[in-house]
Amino acid sequence: MDTYEMSGWSNAIVDLDNDGWKDLVVARSNVQDNIAKFAPRQYEEPVSVFRNLGSRRFQNVTRTAGPALQKPSAHRGLAVGDLDNDGRMDFVVTALNGPVKVFHNTTRNANHWILLKLTGTKSNRMAIGAKIRVTTADGLVQYNHVTTSTGYACSSDSRVHFGLGASDTVKEIEIIWPSSVRQVLRDVPADRVVSVTEPAR
Structure with a gap:
Protein backbone atom coordinates (compact mmCIF):
# COMPACT_ATOMS: atom_id res chain seq x y z
CA MET A 1 0.00 0.00 0.00
CA ASP A 2 1.33 3.42 -0.94
CA THR A 3 1.00 5.46 2.26
CA TYR A 4 1.56 8.68 0.31
CA GLU A 5 -1.92 8.24 -1.12
CA MET A 6 -3.40 8.96 2.32
CA SER A 7 -3.34 11.93 4.65
CA GLY A 8 -4.64 12.06 8.19
CA TRP A 9 -5.72 14.63 10.75
CA SER A 10 -6.76 12.35 13.58
CA ASN A 11 -6.36 8.69 14.43
CA ALA A 12 -7.52 6.32 17.12
CA ILE A 13 -6.16 2.96 18.19
CA VAL A 14 -9.18 1.00 19.39
CA ASP A 15 -10.40 -2.61 19.36
CA LEU A 16 -13.47 -2.43 17.13
CA ASP A 17 -14.23 -6.16 17.05
CA ASN A 18 -13.22 -7.09 20.63
CA ASP A 19 -10.72 -9.72 19.50
CA GLY A 20 -8.00 -8.38 21.80
CA TRP A 21 -6.06 -6.69 19.00
CA LYS A 22 -6.36 -2.91 18.70
CA ASP A 23 -7.43 -1.63 15.29
CA LEU A 24 -6.75 1.74 13.66
CA VAL A 25 -9.22 4.43 12.55
CA VAL A 26 -8.00 7.49 10.61
CA ALA A 27 -9.98 10.68 9.89
CA ARG A 28 -8.48 11.71 6.56
CA SER A 29 -8.14 14.85 4.44
CA ASN A 30 -5.25 16.49 2.68
CA VAL A 31 -3.81 19.58 4.37
CA GLN A 32 -3.85 21.57 1.10
CA ASP A 33 -7.28 22.39 -0.28
CA ASN A 34 -5.81 22.98 -3.77
CA ILE A 35 -3.80 19.74 -3.90
CA ALA A 36 -5.64 18.52 -7.03
CA LYS A 37 -4.15 21.41 -9.07
CA PHE A 38 -0.60 20.11 -8.87
CA ALA A 39 -0.76 16.45 -7.79
CA PRO A 40 -2.94 13.42 -8.61
CA ARG A 41 -4.61 13.56 -5.21
CA GLN A 42 -7.83 14.88 -3.70
CA TYR A 43 -8.43 17.32 -0.84
CA GLU A 44 -11.39 15.39 0.55
CA GLU A 45 -10.72 11.81 1.63
CA PRO A 46 -12.75 9.02 3.31
CA VAL A 47 -12.41 7.77 6.88
CA SER A 48 -10.21 4.67 6.91
CA VAL A 49 -10.38 1.60 9.14
CA PHE A 50 -7.54 -0.90 9.44
CA ARG A 51 -8.14 -4.24 11.19
CA ASN A 52 -5.32 -5.59 13.33
CA LEU A 53 -4.57 -9.14 12.21
CA GLY A 54 -1.88 -9.70 14.82
CA SER A 55 1.78 -10.37 14.06
CA ARG A 56 2.23 -6.64 13.24
CA ARG A 57 -0.13 -6.82 10.27
CA PHE A 58 -3.13 -4.63 9.45
CA GLN A 59 -5.78 -5.03 6.77
CA ASN A 60 -7.60 -2.08 5.18
CA VAL A 61 -11.29 -2.93 5.71
CA THR A 62 -12.70 0.49 4.83
CA ARG A 63 -14.62 -0.78 1.79
CA THR A 64 -16.38 -3.51 3.75
CA ALA A 65 -17.01 -1.51 6.93
CA GLY A 66 -19.96 0.40 5.49
CA PRO A 67 -20.71 2.92 2.72
CA ALA A 68 -20.75 5.93 5.07
CA LEU A 69 -17.02 5.52 5.71
CA GLN A 70 -16.25 5.79 2.02
CA LYS A 71 -17.74 9.25 1.47
CA PRO A 72 -14.88 11.76 1.08
CA SER A 73 -14.91 14.89 3.24
CA ALA A 74 -12.43 17.34 4.72
CA HIS A 75 -12.27 15.29 7.93
CA ARG A 76 -10.59 16.74 11.00
CA GLY A 77 -11.55 15.55 14.51
CA LEU A 78 -12.06 11.95 15.64
CA ALA A 79 -13.42 10.91 19.03
CA VAL A 80 -14.10 7.36 20.23
CA GLY A 81 -16.36 5.90 22.91
CA ASP A 82 -19.05 3.32 23.55
CA LEU A 83 -22.09 5.50 22.92
CA ASP A 84 -24.68 2.86 23.82
CA ASN A 85 -22.71 0.79 26.37
CA ASP A 86 -22.94 -2.41 24.33
CA GLY A 87 -19.19 -3.07 24.44
CA ARG A 88 -18.63 -2.14 20.80
CA MET A 89 -16.64 1.04 20.41
CA ASP A 90 -18.24 3.75 18.27
CA PHE A 91 -16.63 6.87 16.87
CA VAL A 92 -17.55 10.41 15.87
CA VAL A 93 -15.83 12.38 13.10
CA THR A 94 -15.98 16.09 12.27
CA ALA A 95 -15.43 17.67 8.84
CA LEU A 96 -14.93 21.21 7.58
CA ASN A 97 -18.13 22.68 6.09
CA GLY A 98 -20.00 19.47 6.77
CA PRO A 99 -22.08 17.68 9.40
CA VAL A 100 -20.71 15.65 12.28
CA LYS A 101 -20.65 11.95 11.41
CA VAL A 102 -21.56 9.36 14.04
CA PHE A 103 -20.41 5.82 13.25
CA HIS A 104 -22.34 3.24 15.29
CA ASN A 105 -20.44 -0.04 15.61
CA THR A 106 -22.72 -2.99 14.81
CA THR A 107 -20.01 -5.66 14.52
CA ARG A 108 -21.47 -9.11 15.26
CA ASN A 109 -19.34 -11.77 16.92
CA ALA A 110 -19.05 -13.72 20.18
CA ASN A 111 -16.05 -11.83 21.53
CA HIS A 112 -16.09 -10.41 25.06
CA TRP A 113 -15.10 -7.02 26.42
CA ILE A 114 -14.76 -4.87 29.52
CA LEU A 115 -15.04 -1.11 29.97
CA LEU A 116 -13.37 0.52 32.97
CA LYS A 117 -14.58 3.79 34.47
CA LEU A 118 -11.95 5.10 36.89
CA THR A 119 -12.58 7.79 39.50
CA GLY A 120 -9.65 9.35 41.28
CA THR A 121 -9.65 10.48 44.91
CA LYS A 122 -6.05 11.35 45.69
CA SER A 123 -5.36 11.60 41.94
CA ASN A 124 -7.32 13.85 39.58
CA ARG A 125 -11.00 12.91 39.54
CA GLY A 139 -2.92 -15.37 29.04
CA LEU A 140 -3.63 -12.37 26.81
CA VAL A 141 -2.00 -9.27 28.33
CA GLN A 142 -3.00 -5.75 27.27
CA TYR A 143 -1.97 -2.28 28.35
CA ASN A 144 -3.74 1.06 28.13
CA HIS A 145 -4.06 4.32 30.01
CA VAL A 146 -6.74 6.87 30.84
CA THR A 147 -6.81 9.78 28.41
CA THR A 148 -9.34 11.80 26.45
CA SER A 149 -6.87 12.99 23.82
CA THR A 150 -7.14 11.05 20.56
CA GLY A 151 -7.50 13.48 17.70
CA TYR A 152 -7.38 17.02 16.41
CA ALA A 153 -9.52 19.45 18.47
CA CYS A 154 -11.62 16.74 20.11
CA SER A 155 -12.01 14.73 23.29
CA SER A 156 -12.89 11.04 23.64
CA ASP A 157 -14.60 8.97 26.32
CA SER A 158 -12.32 8.70 29.37
CA ARG A 159 -13.48 5.14 30.06
CA VAL A 160 -10.93 2.52 29.03
CA HIS A 161 -12.04 -0.33 26.77
CA PHE A 162 -10.47 -3.76 26.35
CA GLY A 163 -11.55 -6.42 23.88
CA LEU A 164 -11.09 -9.85 25.46
CA GLY A 165 -11.61 -12.27 22.59
CA ALA A 166 -13.02 -15.60 23.81
CA SER A 167 -12.31 -14.91 27.51
CA ASP A 168 -15.43 -14.25 29.58
CA THR A 169 -13.44 -13.35 32.70
CA VAL A 170 -10.56 -10.98 33.35
CA LYS A 171 -8.04 -12.80 35.51
CA GLU A 172 -6.37 -9.62 36.73
CA ILE A 173 -6.68 -5.86 36.32
CA GLU A 174 -3.73 -3.85 37.61
CA ILE A 175 -4.12 -0.08 37.91
CA ILE A 176 -1.30 2.33 38.65
CA TRP A 177 -2.99 5.59 39.62
CA PRO A 178 -1.33 8.98 38.96
CA SER A 179 -0.69 9.16 42.72
CA SER A 180 1.44 5.97 42.33
CA VAL A 181 -1.11 3.93 44.29
CA ARG A 182 -1.29 0.37 42.90
CA GLN A 183 -4.64 -1.42 42.83
CA VAL A 184 -5.36 -4.97 41.68
CA LEU A 185 -8.75 -6.52 40.85
CA ARG A 186 -9.05 -10.25 40.20
CA ASP A 187 -11.56 -12.54 38.49
CA VAL A 188 -13.71 -9.77 37.05
CA PRO A 189 -16.63 -10.92 34.84
CA ALA A 190 -16.58 -9.62 31.27
CA ASP A 191 -19.19 -7.83 29.17
CA ARG A 192 -19.88 -4.96 31.54
CA VAL A 193 -18.89 -1.46 32.57
CA VAL A 194 -16.84 -1.66 35.78
CA SER A 195 -16.51 1.41 37.99
CA VAL A 196 -13.30 1.60 40.02
CA THR A 197 -12.55 4.20 42.70
CA GLU A 198 -9.00 4.95 43.73
CA PRO A 199 -8.25 3.49 47.17
CA ALA A 200 -6.92 5.66 49.96
CA ARG A 201 -3.51 3.98 49.71
Whole structure:
Protein backbone atom coordinates (compact mmCIF):
# COMPACT_ATOMS: atom_id res chain seq x y z
CA MET A 1 0.00 0.00 0.00
CA ASP A 2 1.33 3.42 -0.94
CA THR A 3 1.00 5.46 2.26
CA TYR A 4 1.56 8.68 0.31
CA GLU A 5 -1.92 8.24 -1.12
CA MET A 6 -3.40 8.96 2.32
CA SER A 7 -3.34 11.93 4.65
CA GLY A 8 -4.64 12.06 8.19
CA TRP A 9 -5.72 14.63 10.75
CA SER A 10 -6.76 12.35 13.58
CA ASN A 11 -6.36 8.69 14.43
CA ALA A 12 -7.52 6.32 17.12
CA ILE A 13 -6.16 2.96 18.19
CA VAL A 14 -9.18 1.00 19.39
CA ASP A 15 -10.40 -2.61 19.36
CA LEU A 16 -13.47 -2.43 17.13
CA ASP A 17 -14.23 -6.16 17.05
CA ASN A 18 -13.22 -7.09 20.63
CA ASP A 19 -10.72 -9.72 19.50
CA GLY A 20 -8.00 -8.38 21.80
CA TRP A 21 -6.06 -6.69 19.00
CA LYS A 22 -6.36 -2.91 18.70
CA ASP A 23 -7.43 -1.63 15.29
CA LEU A 24 -6.75 1.74 13.66
CA VAL A 25 -9.22 4.43 12.55
CA VAL A 26 -8.00 7.49 10.61
CA ALA A 27 -9.98 10.68 9.89
CA ARG A 28 -8.48 11.71 6.56
CA SER A 29 -8.14 14.85 4.44
CA ASN A 30 -5.25 16.49 2.68
CA VAL A 31 -3.81 19.58 4.37
CA GLN A 32 -3.85 21.57 1.10
CA ASP A 33 -7.28 22.39 -0.28
CA ASN A 34 -5.81 22.98 -3.77
CA ILE A 35 -3.80 19.74 -3.90
CA ALA A 36 -5.64 18.52 -7.03
CA LYS A 37 -4.15 21.41 -9.07
CA PHE A 38 -0.60 20.11 -8.87
CA ALA A 39 -0.76 16.45 -7.79
CA PRO A 40 -2.94 13.42 -8.61
CA ARG A 41 -4.61 13.56 -5.21
CA GLN A 42 -7.83 14.88 -3.70
CA TYR A 43 -8.43 17.32 -0.84
CA GLU A 44 -11.39 15.39 0.55
CA GLU A 45 -10.72 11.81 1.63
CA PRO A 46 -12.75 9.02 3.31
CA VAL A 47 -12.41 7.77 6.88
CA SER A 48 -10.21 4.67 6.91
CA VAL A 49 -10.38 1.60 9.14
CA PHE A 50 -7.54 -0.90 9.44
CA ARG A 51 -8.14 -4.24 11.19
CA ASN A 52 -5.32 -5.59 13.33
CA LEU A 53 -4.57 -9.14 12.21
CA GLY A 54 -1.88 -9.70 14.82
CA SER A 55 1.78 -10.37 14.06
CA ARG A 56 2.23 -6.64 13.24
CA ARG A 57 -0.13 -6.82 10.27
CA PHE A 58 -3.13 -4.63 9.45
CA GLN A 59 -5.78 -5.03 6.77
CA ASN A 60 -7.60 -2.08 5.18
CA VAL A 61 -11.29 -2.93 5.71
CA THR A 62 -12.70 0.49 4.83
CA ARG A 63 -14.62 -0.78 1.79
CA THR A 64 -16.38 -3.51 3.75
CA ALA A 65 -17.01 -1.51 6.93
CA GLY A 66 -19.96 0.40 5.49
CA PRO A 67 -20.71 2.92 2.72
CA ALA A 68 -20.75 5.93 5.07
CA LEU A 69 -17.02 5.52 5.71
CA GLN A 70 -16.25 5.79 2.02
CA LYS A 71 -17.74 9.25 1.47
CA PRO A 72 -14.88 11.76 1.08
CA SER A 73 -14.91 14.89 3.24
CA ALA A 74 -12.43 17.34 4.72
CA HIS A 75 -12.27 15.29 7.93
CA ARG A 76 -10.59 16.74 11.00
CA GLY A 77 -11.55 15.55 14.51
CA LEU A 78 -12.06 11.95 15.64
CA ALA A 79 -13.42 10.91 19.03
CA VAL A 80 -14.10 7.36 20.23
CA GLY A 81 -16.36 5.90 22.91
CA ASP A 82 -19.05 3.32 23.55
CA LEU A 83 -22.09 5.50 22.92
CA ASP A 84 -24.68 2.86 23.82
CA ASN A 85 -22.71 0.79 26.37
CA ASP A 86 -22.94 -2.41 24.33
CA GLY A 87 -19.19 -3.07 24.44
CA ARG A 88 -18.63 -2.14 20.80
CA MET A 89 -16.64 1.04 20.41
CA ASP A 90 -18.24 3.75 18.27
CA PHE A 91 -16.63 6.87 16.87
CA VAL A 92 -17.55 10.41 15.87
CA VAL A 93 -15.83 12.38 13.10
CA THR A 94 -15.98 16.09 12.27
CA ALA A 95 -15.43 17.67 8.84
CA LEU A 96 -14.93 21.21 7.58
CA ASN A 97 -18.13 22.68 6.09
CA GLY A 98 -20.00 19.47 6.77
CA PRO A 99 -22.08 17.68 9.40
CA VAL A 100 -20.71 15.65 12.28
CA LYS A 101 -20.65 11.95 11.41
CA VAL A 102 -21.56 9.36 14.04
CA PHE A 103 -20.41 5.82 13.25
CA HIS A 104 -22.34 3.24 15.29
CA ASN A 105 -20.44 -0.04 15.61
CA THR A 106 -22.72 -2.99 14.81
CA THR A 107 -20.01 -5.66 14.52
CA ARG A 108 -21.47 -9.11 15.26
CA ASN A 109 -19.34 -11.77 16.92
CA ALA A 110 -19.05 -13.72 20.18
CA ASN A 111 -16.05 -11.83 21.53
CA HIS A 112 -16.09 -10.41 25.06
CA TRP A 113 -15.10 -7.02 26.42
CA ILE A 114 -14.76 -4.87 29.52
CA LEU A 115 -15.04 -1.11 29.97
CA LEU A 116 -13.37 0.52 32.97
CA LYS A 117 -14.58 3.79 34.47
CA LEU A 118 -11.95 5.10 36.89
CA THR A 119 -12.58 7.79 39.50
CA GLY A 120 -9.65 9.35 41.28
CA THR A 121 -9.65 10.48 44.91
CA LYS A 122 -6.05 11.35 45.69
CA SER A 123 -5.36 11.60 41.94
CA ASN A 124 -7.32 13.85 39.58
CA ARG A 125 -11.00 12.91 39.54
CA MET A 126 -11.01 11.68 35.92
CA ALA A 127 -7.90 9.57 36.63
CA ILE A 128 -6.15 10.99 33.56
CA GLY A 129 -2.76 9.31 33.31
CA ALA A 130 -3.68 6.11 35.17
CA LYS A 131 -1.98 3.05 33.66
CA ILE A 132 -3.88 -0.21 33.29
CA ARG A 133 -2.75 -3.77 32.61
CA VAL A 134 -5.38 -6.43 31.89
CA THR A 135 -4.65 -10.17 31.88
CA THR A 136 -7.23 -12.69 30.68
CA ALA A 137 -7.56 -16.31 31.76
CA ASP A 138 -6.03 -17.49 28.47
CA GLY A 139 -2.92 -15.37 29.04
CA LEU A 140 -3.63 -12.37 26.81
CA VAL A 141 -2.00 -9.27 28.33
CA GLN A 142 -3.00 -5.75 27.27
CA TYR A 143 -1.97 -2.28 28.35
CA ASN A 144 -3.74 1.06 28.13
CA HIS A 145 -4.06 4.32 30.01
CA VAL A 146 -6.74 6.87 30.84
CA THR A 147 -6.81 9.78 28.41
CA THR A 148 -9.34 11.80 26.45
CA SER A 149 -6.87 12.99 23.82
CA THR A 150 -7.14 11.05 20.56
CA GLY A 151 -7.50 13.48 17.70
CA TYR A 152 -7.38 17.02 16.41
CA ALA A 153 -9.52 19.45 18.47
CA CYS A 154 -11.62 16.74 20.11
CA SER A 155 -12.01 14.73 23.29
CA SER A 156 -12.89 11.04 23.64
CA ASP A 157 -14.60 8.97 26.32
CA SER A 158 -12.32 8.70 29.37
CA ARG A 159 -13.48 5.14 30.06
CA VAL A 160 -10.93 2.52 29.03
CA HIS A 161 -12.04 -0.33 26.77
CA PHE A 162 -10.47 -3.76 26.35
CA GLY A 163 -11.55 -6.42 23.88
CA LEU A 164 -11.09 -9.85 25.46
CA GLY A 165 -11.61 -12.27 22.59
CA ALA A 166 -13.02 -15.60 23.81
CA SER A 167 -12.31 -14.91 27.51
CA ASP A 168 -15.43 -14.25 29.58
CA THR A 169 -13.44 -13.35 32.70
CA VAL A 170 -10.56 -10.98 33.35
CA LYS A 171 -8.04 -12.80 35.51
CA GLU A 172 -6.37 -9.62 36.73
CA ILE A 173 -6.68 -5.86 36.32
CA GLU A 174 -3.73 -3.85 37.61
CA ILE A 175 -4.12 -0.08 37.91
CA ILE A 176 -1.30 2.33 38.65
CA TRP A 177 -2.99 5.59 39.62
CA PRO A 178 -1.33 8.98 38.96
CA SER A 179 -0.69 9.16 42.72
CA SER A 180 1.44 5.97 42.33
CA VAL A 181 -1.11 3.93 44.29
CA ARG A 182 -1.29 0.37 42.90
CA GLN A 183 -4.64 -1.42 42.83
CA VAL A 184 -5.36 -4.97 41.68
CA LEU A 185 -8.75 -6.52 40.85
CA ARG A 186 -9.05 -10.25 40.20
CA ASP A 187 -11.56 -12.54 38.49
CA VAL A 188 -13.71 -9.77 37.05
CA PRO A 189 -16.63 -10.92 34.84
CA ALA A 190 -16.58 -9.62 31.27
CA ASP A 191 -19.19 -7.83 29.17
CA ARG A 192 -19.88 -4.96 31.54
CA VAL A 193 -18.89 -1.46 32.57
CA VAL A 194 -16.84 -1.66 35.78
CA SER A 195 -16.51 1.41 37.99
CA VAL A 196 -13.30 1.60 40.02
CA THR A 197 -12.55 4.20 42.70
CA GLU A 198 -9.00 4.95 43.73
CA PRO A 199 -8.25 3.49 47.17
CA ALA A 200 -6.92 5.66 49.96
CA ARG A 201 -3.51 3.98 49.71
